[in-house]
Amino acid sequence: MSKTHAFRxxxxxDLRKEIAFFVEGHQIQAGWIASAVGSLTDYNIRFANQPxxxxxxxxxxxxxxxxxxxxxxxxxHISISDDAGRTIGGHLLNENIIYTTAExxxxxxxxLIFHREQDGNTNSNExxxxxxx
Numbered sequence: 001m002s003k004t005h006a007f008r009x010x011x012x013x014d015l016r017k018e019i020a021f022f023v024e025g026h027q028i029q030a031g032w033i034a035s036a037v038g039s040l041t042d043y044n045i046r047f048a049n050q051p052x053x054x055x056x057x058x059x060x061x062x063x064x065x066x067x068x069x070x071x072x073x074x075x076x077h078i079s080i081s082d083d084a085g086r087t088i089g090g091h092l093l094n095e096n097i098i099y100t101t102a103e104x105x106x107x108x109x110x111x112l113i114f115h116r117e118q119d120g121n122t123n124s125n126e127x128x129x130x131x132x133x
């Protein structure tokens with residue numbers, strides 16, 4: 001069984017932080033981004049195999065946002081395009097600032113719990129899926 005959440009993030013807000021506040025406020029233990037559209041004035045994205053994020057300012061369209069969300073840890077990737085349609089993407093960090101809006105749809109499983117733990121194969125906390133008892 002799943003539950004659907006829909007909300008809007010207002011201009012000037014931090015995309016990742018606002019998603020985290022929503023997940024915490026609704027005590028979502030196993031969720032995923034089902035849909036997201038909107039725009040940014042500033043981005044901070046960590047590209048593949050890079051230790052730090054890259055930042056820029058301007059006007060960018062959110063063309064996709066995907067990932068798992070949980071009060072136990074989230075992992076999201078974003079793709080954005082500039083005014084010429086050039087598209088970049090990577091790991092969503094804090095400091096992605098909303099320009100006009102962000103419309104977010106989150107699906108939530110009522111049967112699972114997502115955790116993040118070291119699994120020994122990577123240097124990161126990876127997804128661990130557990131069934132609710």
